Amino acid sequence: MKLLIVEDEKELSKSIVTYLKGENYLCEVAVDFKTALEKTESFDYDCVLLDITLPDGNGLNVLKELKADNKTGGVIIISAKNLIDDRIAGLNLGADDYLAKPFHLSELSARIAAVIRRRRFDGNKVLELNELTFDTLAKTVSVNGKGVDLTRKEYDLFLYLVTNKNRVVSKNAIAEHLSGDEADVFDNFDFIYAHMKNLKKKMVLAGCEDYIKSIYGMGYKFDI
Amino acid sequence: MKLLSKSLKGYIVYSVLVLIVSVPVFYFELTSIVAEDVDEDLVAQKADLMAKMEKVIANKPFEYFEVFEPDIHIKPANTKRIKDSTYTILFFDSISKENVPHRVLESIVVLKSEWYNITIRKSLVDNDNLIFSIVTVQAVILVLIIVGLLFITRYHSNKLWKPFYATLGKLHDYKIECENSIELGKTEIDEFADLNTTITSLTSRNHEMYLSQKEFTENASHEMQTPLAVFQSKVELLMQTTPLTGEQAELITELSDAGQRMNRLNKTLLLLSKIDNDQFNVKEIVNINTTVQKLAEQYKNALNQKKLSLHTRVACNTVINANQTLIEILIGNLVSNAIRHNVQGGKINIIIEPNQFCISNTGNTDSLDATCLFQRFQKQTSDANSLGLGLEIAKRICNLYKAAITYTYSDSLHSFTVSFSNS
Numbered sequence: 001m002k003l004l005i006v007e008d009e010k011e012l013s014k015s016i017v018t019y020l021k022g023e024n025y026l027c028e029v030a031v032d033f034k035t036a037l038e039k040t041e042s043f044d045y046d047c048v049l050l051d052i053t054l055p056d057g058n059g060l061n062v063l064k065e066l067k068a069d070n071k072t073g074g075v076i077i078i079s080a081k082n083l084i085d086d087r088i089a090g091l092n093l094g095a096d097d098y099l100a101k102p103f104h105l106s107e108l109s110a111r112i113a114a115v116i117r118r119r120r121f122d123g124n125k126v127l128e129l130n131e132l133t134f135d136t137l138a139k140t141v142s143v144n145g146k147g148v149d150l151t152r153k154e155y156d157l158f159l160y161l162v163t164n165k166n167r168v169v170s171k172n173a174i175a176e177h178l179s180g181d182e183a184d185v186f187d188n189f190d191f192i193y194a195h196m197k198n199l200k201k202k203m204v205l206a207g208c209e210d211y212i213k214s215i216y217g218m219g220y221k222f223d224i
Numbered sequence: 225m226k227l228l229s230k231s232l233k234g235y236i237v238y239s240v241l242v243l244i245v246s247v248p249v250f251y252f253e254l255t256s257i258v259a260e261d262v263d264e265d266l267v268a269q270k271a272d273l274m275a276k277m278e279k280v281i282a283n284k285p286f287e288y289f290e291v292f293e294p295d296i297h298i299k300p301a302n303t304k305r306i307k308d309s310t311y312t313i314l315f316f317d318s319i320s321k322e323n324v325p326h327r328v329l330e331s332i333v334v335l336k337s338e339w340y341n342i343t344i345r346k347s348l349v350d351n352d353n354l355i356f357s358i359v360t361v362q363a364v365i366l367v368l369i370i371v372g373l374l375f376i377t378r379y380h381s382n383k384l385w386k387p388f389y390a391t392l393g394k395l396h397d398y399k400i401e402c403e404n405s406i407e408l409g410k411t412e413i414d415e416f417a418d419l420n421t422t423i424t425s426l427t428s429r430n431h432e433m434y435l436s437q438k439e440f441t442e443n444a445s446h447e448m449q450t451p452l453a454v455f456q457s458k459v460e461l462l463m464q465t466t467p468l469t470g471e472q473a474e475l476i477t478e479l480s481d482a483g484q485r486m487n488r489l490n491k492t493l494l495l496l497s498k499i500d501n502d503q504f505n506v507k508e509i510v511n512i513n514t515t516v517q518k519l520a521e522q523y524k525n526a527l528n529q530k531k532l533s534l535h536t537r538v539a540c541n542t543v544i545n546a547n548q549t550l551i552e553i554l555i556g557n558l559v560s561n562a563i564r565h566n567v568q569g570g571k572i573n574i575i576i577e578p579n580q581f582c583i584s585n586t587g588n589t590d591s592l593d594a595t596c597l598f599q600r601f602q603k604q605t606s607d608a609n610s611l612g613l614g615l616e617i618a619k620r621i622c623n624l625y626k627a628a629i630t631y632t633y634s635d636s637l638h639s640f641t642v643s644f645s646n647s
Contacts, residue, residue, distance in 0.1 A: 009450050009453070009454060011454045011457075011458075012450065012453050012454050012457060015454065015457035015458060015460075015461055016457065018461055019457070019460065019461060019464070022464075080446055080449035080450055080453070081446065084549075100449075101449045101450060101452070101453040102449060102450075102452040102453035102455070102456045102457075102483075102487055103453065103456075104456065104460060105456075105457050105460045105461070106460065167463075167464050168460075168463040168464055170459075170460060170463060170477075170480050171477075171480075172480050172481065172483075172484045173460070179525065190529060191525055191526075191529055215463075215468070215473060216468070216470045216473030216474065216477075217473070217474075217477065218463060218473040218474075218476055218477045218480075219463060219477075
């Protein structure tokens with residue numbers, strides 16, 4: 001999998017590259033508009049992470065070029081602006097997703113995985129991992145071919161951890177992923193514990209190995 | 225007190241004083257002048273009478289005088305001492321059938337060794353009428369002058385201060401976020417023209433300041449996003465490092481929480497500046513009922529977690545013309561406050577009425593201080609999750625739609641009511 005990260009903030013792109021290294025991704029970085037255009041013209045990427053505000057141009061123009069060239073890769077816009085107009089403009093131009101800065105790396109990783117899955121040509125929307133099989137279209141999980149009855153939240157939580165496998169996902173990131181802005185209301189992370197407890201119980205009962213580890217109350221890790 | 229009434233008050237008091245004092249003084253002065261005049265007249269008449277008496281003294285036909293001159297009485301005097309006295313006395317007038325004041329000169333004279341008592345009287349009724357007329361006319365003229373002056377001053381002052389009141393009115397309606405500066409009409413009075421130019425330049429300077437401050441908040445918030453993103457990503461990478469001790473994990477968790485809070489604070493400040501910048505100007509028909517239902521659904525988990533019971537009472541279908549996102553933020557903020565500051569197993573009531581809705585909740589505090597409730601960063605809780613900006617945002621959104629938001633506390637329920645002035 002080839003990724004292009006168009007981001008002028010070097011420290012941020014460095015973090016993204018380091019985090020995504022764990023996956024099977026080959027990451028390239030473009031720090032400005034010109035380099036981004038050159039790279040997208042010369043190579044094909046499975047997914048492009050695009051910052052809109054670049055020092056020498058608007059990232060949306062890179063998106064326009066990509067679409068004009070009929071490139072098939074996915075595009076995720078990452079922007080510090082988080083303006084509704086920007087979001088709509090980006091999505092109208094054919095971006096697959098929009099992520100406002102600051103974001104959790106685990107969230108970014110999950111979004112990239114989702115975009116790549118959606119863009120796959122072979123129509124295979126299934127994710128297999130040892131005894132686990134995720135049908136991302138039907139949003140179901142099965143262990144050794146046998147379906148497990150998970151609630152929507154439990155499924156989301158499980159898939160989120162799996163797409164960030166072998167990395168610690170912080171409680172804040174989980175809370176935000178599961179509840180969006182609603183996370184503000186919760187005084188604590190009790191609801192995560194509750195979901196997590198149910199999820200683990202169901203998976204172990206279904207005969208799945210207990211992959212999910214709590215890491216010092218900092219977060220959780222799908223350890224495989 | 226209005227400027228005009230204040231300046232007129234002095235005039236009125238002075239005029240009334242002058243009127244009260246001058247009319248009696250005038251009356252008495254006039255009366256004494258007339259009395260003096262009458263006295264002189266009586267004395268002259270007496271001299272004339274004595275000259276006539278001397279001519280006819282031998283016959284002493286003084287009783288004839290009284291026939292022709294009923295006002296003159298002559299009789300032999302008892303006392304033998306020359307004496308003049310004048311006084312005023314009432315006599316019954318047989319013609320007008322009433323007592324009439326008379327001025328009397330009583331004089332004891334000696335003519336050719338004979339003593340006579342001469343009494344000459346003169347009716348004062350004509351003089352009194354004259355005095356009364358003069359004083360009345362004078363009083364009327366005085367009143368007319370004073371009233372006229374007052375009216376002229378009033379009219380003139382009104383006209384004179386008109387530009388001032390126009391300026392005041394415009395200043396009163398001035399909203400720094402809406403207008404560049406106050407444009408004031410021309411005036412011929414130098415002071416007011418000066419005032420107007422000063423105000424125009426002051427407001428235009430203020431507006432510029434306001435804009436630059438607004439721009440600063442917005443830019444600062446935007447610029448904060450990138451370092452925050454870097455911070456957050458580095459904290460996440462730090463989580464992945466091995467080996468990791470429990471102590472390190474705890475520190476990292478605390479860093480992550482702090483980052484999350486900064487992030488939320490920044491987002492909220494950006495939202496505030498977006499509301500200020502009128503970036504939510506797309507209006508549509510917003511149904512309060514469905515918005516409340518949608519939010520109740522969204523907050524279901526949070527409600528369950530605290531075991532809160534939510535009661536919604538809908539009196540009618542309330543719709544307003546506003547921005548859907550802002551109304552969702554407004555109701556969302558109030559509902560999330562109601563959840564956050566609630567007690568375990570407490571309740572939340574939402575009442576929707578024509579043009580207003582009320583969200584009330586149980587809580588573990590007594591009545592909150594309503595004066596600083598809607599100011600930013602005025603937290604009345606030690607809750608670290610609370611930013612102290614939620615109600616500020618609610619207030620701003622209400623201001624935008626000219627709605628009133630009020631807080632009341634009764635029956636151990638904290639209630640926030642939003643009333644829209646028009647639907």
